[in-house]
Amino acid sequence: MSTSSQPQFRYTQTPSKVLHLRNLPWECAEEELVELCKPFGKIVNTKCNVGANRNQAFVEFADLNQAISMVSYYASSSEPAQIRGKTVYIQYSNRHEIVNNKSPGDTPGNVLLVTIEGVEPNDVTIETIHLVFSAFGFVHKIATFEKAAGFQALIQFTDAETASSARNALDGRSIPRYLLPDHVTSCYLRISYSAHTDLNIKFQSHRSRDYTNPYLPVNPTAMEGLLQPVVGPDGKKQEPQSNVLLASIENMQYAVTVDVLHKVFSAFGTVQKIAIFEKNGGTQALIQYPDVTTAAVAKESLEGHCIYDGGYCKLHLSYSRHTDLNVKAYSDKSRDYTISDPSLLATQVPGLPAAPNAWQNPQGVPVHHGTDYSASAAIQGQPPAGQVPAWDPNFQARPPYGSVPGQTYQSLTAPTYVNAARPAGSSPLSQPGASSMPMQQQQQPPWANVRQGGAAVLGRPPYYSR
């Protein structure tokens, strides 16, 4: 037993129970790793397919000495460690345990989340995606969207087995070049599992398809043109108008609840739906009106204004690409005011489950690929690779804050800012002291209750142009 007197490599690590193995054969199976390593001790965890080429892995032994014995053995062996005849390089990992070996994206399901790397969304059509993935079985639905992680698609198969075969075959591969535009040289697919089981496709469009429902209406606006900004008469880019506003809330010193937003935006017309979510570390909300005109007026009137005096909760408004939000009727982050049928409401009373699929269907979102929405959030319900939910789709509908439907949002007031130390003069948009009073549900102009002259939204009446 000669102690290894190898030259000190630059990357020599201090011993660890975790070994880092590289130069593995493509998609080396866990069993192959185990076969190689188990003679040296008890393996308590592995992580396979690591690295850009998915040819690295980690193996964690129960005991440090076991890891040392393996490294020592191969350091002095004349036969290198091999898997499928390929030399495997082994060293101590710079970490001491394998964490989170199974990410949610590794939990098999029938829906794949595919990130298409190295392309612009226009380079890969939904037909191409459909073609590539149909090789493994019937593709039920596809929804594509853009977000921070890049161009992504959710692809729904019949079952997890089919999805798995597609994932195993395509993960890390490139879409065949002949299916891509000339300027695209490669286009790698990163594939994980989505937590979803059934996508909610609302329209056939250039961004989404439901192959199980050929009669699904074609979205007249979604088929084209959305990627190309509308150019106004002045030649400047102009975002298409919409009945849904996207509000970014800046300097959010106080809680902005659904009710607060409802109050503010109701000044300009009926608010149908509201959804609040986190995006890029900030808070955003989608507010749906029945029509574009109302939304336009609200946008004009509220842009740049603050919900509270003192520059707090400043609103920045743009048009969303959504036209109809698919939100849960009652949650702390969303509201659907169009549901007024008492019998419907009654079904969501405490103790009863909310609408069965509601949590699976934050979809109006991903399907409509809005960049103003965290598709992953809505879609995923899981936070793997850049998929942190904007709002939690798994969040079960809470019982209404009162068992009488009509009073639901009257009683849920008690906003958190009640207890927040609030600088003098920064009154919430309802009247001072409103925190302890039921919020008025009827369409009472919010400015009516607010002292005039403030910079806050509620201090001034909305401006109605034509």
Place this chain on the structure above:
DNA sequence: AGCACA
């Protein structure tokens, strides 16, 4: 052939 995950 050279370190994941959050």
